[in-house]
Amino acid sequence: MADPPQPADPFVPLLEESAEDLYEGAPCGYLSVLPDGTVARVNQTFLDWTGYRRTDVLGHRVQSFYTIGSRIFHETHLGPLLHMQSEVRGIAIEFRRADGSRLDTLVNVVVRRNPNTGSTALRMTVFDATDRRSYERELLNERRRAERNAAHIRVLQEMEAHCASIDRAEDIVAPIVAAGTEAFDATETAVWLLHPQESVLTVAGPDAPATAPATLDESGPEAHAVRLADVVVFESPGPDARAVTPLVADERVLGVVSFGFPAGRRIAADEVQLMRTIGRQAGQALERVRLHEETARRAWQSAYLARLSRALDEAVGSADRARRLVALLVPELGEYAQVSLVEGEQAEGTSSSVRSPTGGTGPADGVIAAGSGGPWPISAQVRAAVRSGGGAPVPLAGPDGRRGLALPLRARNAMIGMLLLAGEPAASSDRSEPDFLLDLADRVGLALDNARLAEQDREVARILQRSLLISERPTDSRFQVATVYRPAVETLEVGGDWYDTFTTSTGSVGVVVGDVVGRGIRAASAMGQLRSAVRAVAKTRCSPATVLRHMDDFVTTLEAGQMTTLAYAELALDTGVLRYACAGHPPPLLLPPHAAPRYLWDGRSGPLGTHTASRSRREAELSVPRGSRLLLYTDGLVERRGERIDQGLGRLAEALDARRTAPLGALAQQLSDAMLDGEGGHDDTCLLALAFEAAPRFHADVPAEVTRLSPLRARLHEWLAGCDVPEPEQYGIVLACSEAAANAIEHGYQSDPSGVVSVTATIDGDILDLRISDSGRWLAPQASADRGRGMALMGRLMDDLVVDRGEGTSVLMRRQFRRTTR
Amino acid sequence: MTAEDRTTIRSEQGCEVVRLHGEIDHGNAELVERDVLAATRAAAGVVIDLSGVTFLDSAGLRCLDHLVTAFRNRQAPVVVVAPDQGVVRFTLDLIGFLPGLLASSIDDALAELTA
Numbered sequence: 054m055a056d057p058p059q060p061a062d063p064f065v066p067l068l069e070e071s072a073e074d075l076y077e078g079a080p081c082g083y084l085s086v087l088p089d090g091t092v093a094r095v096n097q098t099f100l101d102w103t104g105y106r107r108t109d110v111l112g113h114r115v116q117s118f119y120t121i122g123s124r125i126f127h128e129t130h131l132g133p134l135l136h137m138q139s140e141v142r143g144i145a146i147e148f149r150r151a152d153g154s155r156l157d158t159l160v161n162v163v164v165r166r167n168p169n170t171g172s173t174a175l176r177m178t179v180f181d182a183t184d185r186r187s188y189e190r191e192l193l194n195e196r197r198r199a200e201r202n203a204a205h206i207r208v209l210q211e212m213e214a215h216c217a218s219i220d221r222a223e224d225i226v227a228p229i230v231a232a233g234t235e236a237f238d239a240t241e242t243a244v245w246l247l248h249p250q251e252s253v254l255t256v257a258g259p260d261a262p263a264t265a266p267a268t269l270d271e272s273g274p275e276a277h278a279v280r281l282a283d284v285v286v287f288e289s290p291g292p293d294a295r296a297v298t299p300l301v302a303d304e305r306v307l308g309v310v311s312f313g314f315p316a317g318r319r320i321a322a323d324e325v326q327l328m329r330t331i332g333r334q335a336g337q338a339l340e341r342v343r344l345h346e347e348t349a350r351r352a353w354q355s356a357y358l359a360r361l362s363r364a365l366d367e368a369v370g371s372a373d374r375a376r377r378l379v380a381l382l383v384p385e386l387g388e389y390a391q392v393s394l395v396e397g398e399q400a401e402g403t404s405s406s407v408r409s410p411t412g413g414t415g416p417a418d419g420v421i422a423a424g425s426g427g428p429w430p431i432s433a434q435v436r437a438a439v440r441s442g443g444g445a446p447v448p449l450a451g452p453d454g455r456r457g458l459a460l461p462l463r464a465r466n467a468m469i470g471m472l473l474l475a476g477e478p479a480a481s482s483d484r485s486e487p488d489f490l491l492d493l494a495d496r497v498g499l500a501l502d503n504a505r506l507a508e509q510d511r512e513v514a515r516i517l518q519r520s521l522l523i524s525e526r527p528t529d530s531r532f533q534v535a536t537v538y539r540p541a542v543e544t545l546e547v548g549g550d551w552y553d554t555f556t557t558s559t560g561s562v563g564v565v566v567g568d569v570v571g572r573g574i575r576a577a578s579a580m581g582q583l584r585s586a587v588r589a590v591a592k593t594r595c596s597p598a599t600v601l602r603h604m605d606d607f608v609t610t611l612e613a614g615q616m617t618t619l620a621y622a623e624l625a626l627d628t629g630v631l632r633y634a635c636a637g638h639p640p641p642l643l644l645p646p647h648a649a650p651r652y653l654w655d656g657r658s659g660p661l662g663t664h665t666a667s668r669s670r671r672e673a674e675l676s677v678p679r680g681s682r683l684l685l686y687t688d689g690l691v692e693r694r695g696e697r698i699d700q701g702l703g704r705l706a707e708a709l710d711a712r713r714t715a716p717l718g719a720l721a722q723q724l725s726d727a728m729l730d731g732e733g734g735h736d737d738t739c740l741l742a743l744a745f746e747a748a749p750r751f752h753a754d755v756p757a758e759v760t761r762l763s764p765l766r767a768r769l770h771e772w773l774a775g776c777d778v779p780e781p782e783q784y785g786i787v788l789a790c791s792e793a794a795a796n797a798i799e800h801g802y803q804s805d806p807s808g809v810v811s812v813t814a815t816i817d818g819d820i821l822d823l824r825i826s827d828s829g830r831w832l833a834p835q836a837s838a839d840r841g842r843g844m845a846l847m848g849r850l851m852d853d854l855v856v857d858r859g860e861g862t863s864v865l866m867r868r869q870f871r872r873t874t875r
Numbered sequence: 876m877t878a879e880d881r882t883t884i885r886s887e888q889g890c891e892v893v894r895l896h897g898e899i900d901h902g903n904a905e906l907v908e909r910d911v912l913a914a915t916r917a918a919a920g921v922v923i924d925l926s927g928v929t930f931l932d933s934a935g936l937r938c939l940d941h942l943v944t945a946f947r948n949r950q951a952p953v954v955v956v957a958p959d960q961g962v963v964r965f966t967l968d969l970i971g972f973l974p975g976l977l978a979s980s981i982d983d984a985l986a987e988l989t990a
Contacts, residue, residue: 758902759900759901759902760902762900762901762902763898763900763902763930766898766930784962784965785965787930788930788932788966791900791930791932792932792933795900795901795932795933795934798901799901842933842936842937842970843932843933845970846932846933846966846969846970849969849970850969
């Protein structure tokens with residue numbers, strides 16, 4: 054900074070001024086005014102400021118140069134003040150210039166009194182206050198603005214506080230509307246949210262009017278604000294004014310807030326600024342809520358999918374899985390759900406006509422649904438749309454007008470069915486967004502298809518097993534066989550258990566029960582091969598140990614047959630000699646006719662295909678009496694969780710002993726039921742019971758009445774059929790028996806009904822022996838043609854006929870018949 | 876079994892066709908014989924149809940014997956129908972009974988009587 058300016062010579066002339074000059078050129082206006090307001094004198098400065106000529110002013114009242122407001126002020130304030138205190142200072146007066154503009158001034162007024170005359174005059178000094186007034190005005194404006202800003206900040210803070218506490222997107226509407234009302238006195242505030250995928254704005258909020266969605270290319274202010282991503286103000290030409298601010302987060306527009314105002318309302322710049330801020334803040338809150346919602350939704354969705362997968366895994370079979378699926382979908386994802394599985398449309402040309410093994414509604418039987426209002430018919434058009442839709446949900450309308458979505462269920466590049474969802478989900482409609490549904494449908498498709506394939510496997514295995522187990526079975530009156538096979542209950546899965554019965558070339562019956570390791574088709578097919586191999590080997594003259602050695606060789610070529618266990622026994626039907634061998638298999642259980650059951654613990658060696666076992670195949674031999682029963686079984690029958698194997702064997706022996714007199718078929722069923730009762734059946738089980746029959750015997754005591762002949766014949770007929778006596782032979786035997794019995798009744802007892810005719814028949818192999826006895830007293834034989842005819846019939850029907858008379862009479866007849874069904 | 880169940884009689888081509896049903900044995904042969912003789916009139920011919928008979932013993936044979944004799948005494952020719960392979964034919968063949976009077980079907984029998 055330079056030295057302060059010195060009073061320099063050039064100013065000296067200016068300082069030597071005359072009083073006149075000082076008056077005229079003073080830095081203030083100077084007016085002398087008479088008491089009535091007439092201007093008596095005015096200096097040049099005032100004239101310069103106001104643009105009047107001196108003559109314009111002198112002789113005129115000073116008030117006439119005021120503006121209206123100042124004139125009133127002069128009358129009401131200035132005049133009385135002067136009157137009271139003779140002097141006022143710093144009064145703001147507004148003069149009207151010659152050009153009509155205003156001059157803000159501050160005026161000092163002093164009343165001068167002439168002591169001589171007593172008259173008074175006013176001296177007014179006028180200071181230009183233009184700058185000062187505008188400064189004051191500015192100050193006032195600033196204060197107003199500051200106050201408004203404070204209000205705005207409060208509005209913003211309130212809105213922010215509200216926004217921070219919401220956790221649903223639609224809840225953002227209320228604080229925004231509140232802010233709009235409070236900050237701008239908006240007559241109407243609407244929040245429009247942008248749906249990104251659809252590029253559509255819709256009015257949000259619980260009380261939202263039913264306004265049609267707006268697309269982004271529309272000309273309305275809302276769409277315009279989205280495109281512009283900034284505040285849009287529409288002050289005209291419509292009947293009302295409108296300002297729209299975008300909801301922005303991270304430079305993205307999420308929606309808009311539209312404020313409506315009465316016509317003519319001007320929107321100030323700071324209001325636009327505030328709207329912008331509101332848009333940003335609300336946008337960020339919206340974004341946060343959306344993220345929160347998104348996170349919550351994803352969490353729910355993944356938990357739901359996990360729950361669904363678990364539930365589906367627990368069910369066996371595609372029909373059961375489909376039932377579980379629809380039960381889980383309603384009401385979580387809709388009010389109605391329906392699954393229809395496509396049959397026979399696999400990508401590969403494999404047959405898939407698998408029926409539900411449980412006998413329930415199979416997948417082929419159509420639609421499985423849950424919820425109200427079904428089933429929905431699905432038109433071929435929808436079907437085609439779903440098929441070609443690439444997985445996208447296809448909307449459709451139901452019979453009751455409800456909206457629904459059809460989704461393809463796909464697996465292994467094929468559509469295996471269709472899922473239909475209708476109505477609103479239980480909670481948020483966002484739950485059923487397309488991506489999620491797609492994911493769900495894919496998982497479900499795979500789960501259902503897996504179940505279907507498993508069913509198919511099971512079914513194939515089952516068919517295979519059944520075809521193997523129900524093959525031709527030897528019939529012989531000297532033995533009887535009953536079998537039970539049960540698949541594992543839990544999985545319905547067929548394992549590798551098998552049984553077989555055949556007669557050998559040496560007149561023995563061979564029985565075998567085996568257990569291939571594993572389950573399903575592989576085990577079933579290995580079982581089939583092993584079964585055939587045992588049969589082929591054993592039918593020739595092989596001892597049980599030799600059969601096992603051959604099987605050891607056989608399983609070296611059959612990987613799935615390794616570690617197979619089996620029990621093989623053959624019973625010589627003529628001698629009752631039983632030879633048996635066990636390869637790692639539970640021991641056979643023998644029930645002699647009049648003794649306790651006992652396990653046959655001899656003849657044991659290891660499972661098939663084990664080296665040490667194959668070197669030491671052993672067998673055992675014992676003689677069993679007629680009437681004995683022999684039980685072969687797989688370990689599933691005697692194994693129970695939490696029980697030692699010897700306990701299981703003990704239970705089996707007890708169960709057998711308790712049912713020793715039961716018919717063989719019933720015995721096998723009852724044993725199986727008793728042993729598996731209460732057990733989950735985690736393994737398949739197989740049971741074979743062999744009865745070494747005593748010679749079949751028929752006996753009847755018939756009262757001596759001819760009317761009893763017909764029932765006798767019926768009983769004998771039935772017994773013969775049961776003993777597999779060939780049909781043509783049966784009639785002749787019955788006729789012979791009937792003739793002999795009729796003779797006994799008519800001739801032995803003379804039809805006295807108190808007499809008893811005793812009829813006994815036995816079959817040993819293919820020899821029938823028939824004995825008809827009475828204890829009557831025969832009259833002397835009459836040479837009757839009738840009786841002779843009866844005897845002649847008997848003689849021709851039977852091979853041998855002997856009449857034995859002693860205490861009463863016995864007729865003995867024998868017949869060797871030809872078995873045709875060998 | 877009542878007589879009506881056992882025996883049905885109808886006229887055909889001037890002949891009477893007597894159809895027997897069920898079992899004919901020692902228990903009912905005499906009743907059958909009586910029923911049939913009581914129910915038939917003298918006719919141009921009589922057919923005794925055993926197609927529905929499921930059992931026939933020596934008493935049944937005697938019954939047939941008596942019926943044939945009785946119809947012959949009434950001057951009515953008789954034919955007995957017993958299907959080939961049937962149980963009745965088996966019994967008749969076994970004993971060599973009435974070989975000249977047997978026919979395999981009613982049509983054959985009627986043809987023989989009306990020839």
